[in-house]
Amino acid sequence: MIPLRFIRQHQEAVRQGLLDKGMAGDGLDEILALDEQLREQVTQVESLKARRNQVSQEVGRLKQAGRSAEAQVKAMGAVSLEIKALDQAVHALQEKVDQRLLWLPNLPHPSVPVGPGASANRVVATVGDPVRHSFQAQDHLSLLENLNLVDFEAGARIAGRGFPVYIGRGARLERALINFMLDLHTREHGYTEIYPPFLATRKATQTTGQLPKLEEDMYVTTTDDLFLIPTAEVPITNMFQGQIIPEDDLPLSFVAFSACFRREAGSYGKETKGLLRLHQFNKVELVKFVHPDTSYVELETVRAHAEEVLRRLGLTYRVVELCSGDLSFAAAKCYDLELYAPAMDSWLEVSSCSNFEAFQARRGQIRFRRNDTGKLNYIHTINGSGVATPRLMVALLESGQQRDGSVVLPQALVPYYGEETVVPL
RNA sequence: GGAGAGGUGGCUGAGUGGCUGAAAGCGUCCGCCUGCUAAGCGGGAAUACGGUGACAAACUGUAUCGAGGGUUCGAAUCCCUCCCUCUCCGCCA
Numbered sequence: 284m285i286p287l288r289f290i291r292q293h294q295e296a297v298r299q300g301l302l303d304k305g306m307a308g309d310g311l312d313e314i315l316a317l318d319e320q321l322r323e324q325v326t327q328v329e330s331l332k333a334r335r336n337q338v339s340q341e342v343g344r345l346k347q348a349g350r351s352a353e354a355q356v357k358a359m360g361a362v363s364l365e366i367k368a369l370d371q372a373v374h375a376l377q378e379k380v381d382q383r384l385l386w387l388p389n390l391p392h393p394s395v396p397v398g399p400g401a402s403a404n405r406v407v408a409t410v411g412d413p414v415r416h417s418f419q420a421q422d423h424l425s426l427l428e429n430l431n432l433v434d435f436e437a438g439a440r441i442a443g444r445g446f447p448v449y450i451g452r453g454a455r456l457e458r459a460l461i462n463f464m465l466d467l468h469t470r471e472h473g474y475t476e477i478y479p480p481f482l483a484t485r486k487a488t489q490t491t492g493q494l495p496k497l498e499e500d501m502y503v504t505t506t507d508d509l510f511l512i513p514t515a516e517v518p519i520t521n522m523f524q525g526q527i528i529p530e531d532d533l534p535l536s537f538v539a540f541s542a543c544f545r546r547e548a549g550s551y552g553k554e555t556k557g558l559l560r561l562h563q564f565n566k567v568e569l570v571k572f573v574h575p576d577t578s579y580v581e582l583e584t585v586r587a588h589a590e591e592v593l594r595r596l597g598l599t600y601r602v603v604e605l606c607s608g609d610l611s612f613a614a615a616k617c618y619d620l621e622l623y624a625p626a627m628d629s630w631l632e633v634s635s636c637s638n639f640e641a642f643q644a645r646r647g648q649i650r651f652r653r654n655d656t657g658k659l660n661y662i663h664t665i666n667g668s669g670v671a672t673p674r675l676m677v678a679l680l681e682s683g684q685q686r687d688g689s690v691v692l693p694q695a696l697v698p699y700y701g702e703e704t705v706v707p708l
Numbered sequence: 709g710g711a712g713a714g715g716u717g718g719c720u721g722a723g724u725g726g727c728u729g730a731a732a733g734c735g736u737c738c739g740c741c742u743g744c745u746a747a748g749c750g751g752g753a754a755u756a757c758g759g760u761g762a763c764a765a766a767c768u769g770u771a772u773c774g775a776g777g778g779u780u781c782g783a784a785u786c787c788c789u790c791c792c793u794c795u796c797c798g799c800c801a
Contacts, residue, residue, distance in 0.1 A: 292763065325758065329770045336770090339782040343726035352781075359781040527718065652718075657737065657753070 284645040285387050287318060287380070300390030303397045303607035314383050321376045328369040335362050385495055389642040391607040392579075392616040403606035407618070410590070411599030414625040418686045422626040423677040424557040429688055430680075430705050432456065433558070444555065445547070445562035447673075452705055456692075457565065459699035460672050461540050464567040464592055468669055472588045474538035474569060479518035481542055482509040487521040490647030492613030492639075499548045511544035515568035516666045523572060524647040528662060530654050534573040534581060538669065541566060558673035559631070566671040570664065572649065575641065578663035579616075582638040585667040586618050589634045592670050595695040598678050599623040601630060615640045620670065622678035631674040636667030 290297050294315065298308040338355050345352040391397070396405050427433045432453025438446040449457045468474040488494045488510045493501060502511040512518055519537050528535065543566050558564075569588060573581045586602070593600045603619040610617055614637040621630035641661035644650065650659045683690040689706040697703050 288757090288763085322758070325770080329758070332771085333769055335781075340726070342781050347726085356781045363781070529718090652736095654737095659755075 284384055284642060285390065286645065287314075287384065290314065291318065297390065300607075301387070303391055303395075304388050304610060305399060305608040306388060310383060310387065314380060314387075317376060317380050317383070321373065321380060324369060324373050324376065328366055328373055331362055331366050331369070335359055335366065338362075382495075385489065385646075388496075388612045389492075389610075389615050389639060391610055392638070392640075395610065395616050396604065396606045397608075398606035399608040400606070401609055404609055404619075405604040405606070407602050407604050409599075409601040410594065411597070411623070413599055413623045413628075414682045416625060416684070420626040420681065421684060421688070422557075423624070423680050426680045426684060426688075426690065427453070427557065429707055430690065431708055432705070435557075442562070445560070447558065447561065456676065456700055456705070457672055459696055459701075460675060461565060461567060463595075463696055463699045464669060465538060465540055467592060467595065468538040468567065468569060468588060472536075472538075472591070474536045474588075477515070477519055477522075477537045477539040479512075479515055479522075479539050479541060481512050481518075481544075483512050483517045483521065484509060487524065487647075488517055490524055491517045491520050491643050492611075492646065493517065496612055500546050502544045502546060512541060513545045514543050514566060514666075514668075515539040515541035516570055519568070519570040520643055520649075520664055520666075521647060523649045526649060527659065528572060528649070528651045530574070530651050533651060533662065534571050534577070537570045539568050539570070541568065543671070558677050561673055564671060564673045567669045568666060569636075569669040570666045572662050573665055574651070575660065575663050578638050578640060578665060581663075581665050582616065582618075582636060585665050585669075586620075586636040589620055589636055589667045589669045593620065593622065593633075596675075596679065596693045597695075598675075598682060598693075600633075611635070611637065613637070613639045613642050615642065618667075620668075622674060624674075624678050624681045626681040626684075631678060633670040633674045633678075634668035637665065639664045639666075 285297065290311065294311070298311055301308050301311065338359050342352040342355050342359075345355070396403055398404070421429070430452070431450065434448045434450050435444075437448040437450075438444075441448070465476060469476050482504065485494060485508055488501065493513060494510075501513060503509070504511070510517075518541070519539055522537075523535075542563055544563050545561075547560060547562060569585050571581055571585060590600070590602070600620055600622045603621060605614075605617045605619060614635075617635055617637040619632050620634035620636070622633050623629075624631050640663050643664045644661035649662055649664070651662050652659055679692070679696075680690050683692060685691060685704075687707075689704050691704050692700055692702075
């Protein structure tokens with residue numbers, strides 16, 4: 284949420300930010316017009332209320348003195364009716380303004396490259412050399428099939444396409460990846476492990492910014508109006524909804540494994556084969572609640588923590604700084620981590636590390652009290668995937684495959700998986 | 709799902725129609741005092757939005773005692789609806 288006062292005072296900067304983010308600025312004019320109208324009416328009701336309060340007190344005094352207050356009571360009866368009518372108008376206007384504000388995305392940070400889409404993104408680092416196999420490499424689909432790790436048809440019978448069933452060693456490998464990542468982040472990076480609910484309320488989902496705009500991408504349970512989480516960011520961030528965090532507790536760092544559910548509306552046709560785009564997948568997510576002064580330092584930290592997963596697994600990846608037009612709704616700045624998949628010769632996004640600044644905190648009223656001034660301020664939220672498993676598995680299989688069709692796993696994974704190689708049965 | 713109890717400031721907890729934005733305590737901040745610490749003494753401090761003002765200080769208005777409605781000149785206090793928490797019962801992995 285962008286604060287209304289800020290919009291009022293920095294109209295052109297906000298307009299430009301919205302344009303950079305690929306959103307027409309016309310919503311802004313409407314908000315500003317409504318806001319002006321609103322403030323005018325509010326001033327009007329408030330002065331009526333001020334008068335009523337004053338006279339009502341007088342009535343109290345008169346009655347206590349045993350004197351009549353009939354004239355005052357009568358006059359205020361009329362005023363109260365007027366107030367009621369005006370109040371209704373004000374509420375309706377307020378509701379309109381609030382709704383429109385919820386549809387405004389966060390503004391890009393000044394350091395973010397301006398551009399409309401992926402072409403304007405900036406590769407800021409590449410780690411490792413793209414693997415070149417000396418034999419005819421299999422893509423992940425055939426590896427999954429030949430090694431019998433995933434059963435897509437069974438998943439389709441259960442829930443439709445996009446819901447893979449991991450089987451046998453595939454399930455074990457998936458579990459190994461999750462445990463490896465959780466251990467890394469909790470033991471070495473200092474995160475507190477969370478096991479969150481996988482469903483969240485409309486309000487919670489609004490806090491993190493998926494709603495109202497991305498409702499069509501969410502699975503919802505109609506009888507209770509609960510949403511299946513698209514990422515653990517939703518439950519973790521909302522643990523502190525409406526809370527005031529002591530300044531000395533900052534930063535708070537949490538890591539959670541969760542299943543993630545995404546309808547992926549409108550993305551059919553592309554990447555629908557295999558594990559590249561799913562309706563349900565697993566992810567280990569990092570979430571930090573940080574002091575506003577340090578949020579951009581913390582963003583780099585989270586990014587480093589996410590990168591560490593890929594480093595430990597010896598995978599080739601690159602870091603992409605997203606341009607303004609590619610930023611998600613709530614993000615002010617974001618790095619994507621992309622793994623190299625040799626058989627497909629492509630880069631697969633496995634992590635997004637974003638600074639939301641106070642955008643989510645404002646929607647969810649997450650604040651801290653400053654020790655020096657005693658004032659309440661919004662904290663900043665940072666999160667990063669650390670990381671999502673399906674494409675990680677893709678890169679792992681395609682990179683580690685051998686001429687004989689087996690896959691050699693990275694050493695870091697062996698204690699978790701229990702074996703060094705996955706061999707064809 | 710059934711019955712009951714309850715939701716008040718950072719926390720605990722008073723408060724059943726006007727003098728309550730809200731007692732008291734804890735915590736907190738400032739000052740004093742004691743050669744350190746603890747204790748003690750005095751004082752300050754809610755949040756949001758609006759107005760005047762320099763997007764300062766300050767002053768001022770309105771709202772806020774779970775949420776939304778209602779009654780009333782006036783509601784934390786009375787009525788209705790909803791949400792949440794706790795206890796007991798039922799059901800259940």
